[in-house]
Amino acid sequence: MTAPDLGAAERALRVQELAIRRRLDGLLHGDRLGRRTGPGTELDDVRPYQPAQDDVRRMDWNVTARSGEPHVRASIAEPDLTTWVLVDASASMDFGTAVMEKRDLAVAVVAGVLALTDRPGNRLGVHLVGGAVPRTFPPRPGRPAGRLLLRELLAAPRTPHGAAPGLDLATALERLHREQRRPGLRVVVSDLLPRTPDERMGWVVPLRRLAARHDVIAVEVTDRREAVLPDVGPLTLVDPESGRTTRVRTGDRRLRERYARAVAEHRAATAFALRSAGADHVVLRTDRDWVGDVARFLAVRRRTARHRRSVR
Structure with missing residues (x-):
């Protein structure tokens, strides 16, 4: 060439x-889920907030308001994907x-x-x-x-x-x-x-x-x-x-x-x-x-x- x-x-x-x-974005995202809990987009559970361990940005304010105690969202981690073509x-x-x-x-x-x-x-x-x-x-x-x-x-x-x-x-x-x-x-x-x-x-x-x-x-x-x-x-x-x-x-x-x-x-x-x-x-x-x-x-x-x- x-x-x-x-x-x-x-x-x-x-x-x-x-x-x-524009047309394909998201179609493959989420097909493979991780085996550990961590940062991700798939909701796994809500649990009590642990100071100095949890990220306050993951606070679930609805559950916190209902229970009166701070809770955070835990998600399923998306593993790093290695693709070979x-x-x-x-x-x-x-x-x-x-x-x-x-x-x-x-x-x-x-x-x-x-x-x-x-x-x-x-x-x-x-x-x-x-x-x-x-x-x-x-x-x-x-x-x-x-x-x-x-x-x-x-x-x-x-x-x-x-x-x-x-x-x-x-x-x-x-x-x-x-x-x-x-x-x-x-x-x-x-x-x-x-x-x-x-x-x-x-x-x-x-x-x-x-x-x-x-x-x-x-x-x-x-x-x-x-x-x-x-x-x-x-x-x-x-x-x-x-x-x-x-x-x-x-x-x-x-x-x-x-x-x-x-x-x-x-x-x-x-x-x-x-x-x-x-x-x-x-x-x-x-x-x-x-x-x-x-x-x-x-x-x-x-x-x-x-x-x-x-x-x-």
Whole structure:
């Protein structure tokens, strides 16, 4: 990406950040409650005030007036949340025929995760995998660190077509599970397309291990042109992973139907595999209002979590 393109992308991301914070703020807040009593937003109990120990700013004046003795509000502490985002940087992510490329949407998702988890003490780290050189951005707190992270992700070099394959998704998930043991939020952002036949659904078992310890959200990024082969006559297609080219006669109706059917079957199998692994799944497209799609997904996720707690 050239310097002018990077500047334009940063300006667009700043505009998106305002929309992200306005529309997503609070949707994830409070999903994870602490195990100890302390400063927080979830009311736990009211107890007598202890001089030199309690903060007078937490005084419950209603109970104090009724009882005649000073009482304070005790709340459930919200633990510091460490979030790791696994971002696919393989060559297949450098594709887009609408508002943005899939790699741009992946960076925008990281911005969304930053907004959702922006609370005092929370930290966010990123593993950039799939490219020629994997990179790790250690978790840091605060918005300034988050903006610096987004700039570095936007400036990350693209993976050349046909380059030697980098760290595959299965290995990256296994490494994340092994190295980051403290429970937290894990977000996987990828188009979930196999680079080789051997990689097809190879990530299921590592993802299941990860979901057994952490909250896992799988964000599948797609482009509308990946699902339908257009009727544009003879067309030369390039495999971004291997660099191989293929001549396709798109005027063949049966070929287009077979292609659409194969894509639908792959996406259905992917959705089933993610559910069986215990990960929440959201599909985002480069030509849609992805912020609205994330907001709807999180609203459903929250209602489902509340229903599970009420059934217990």
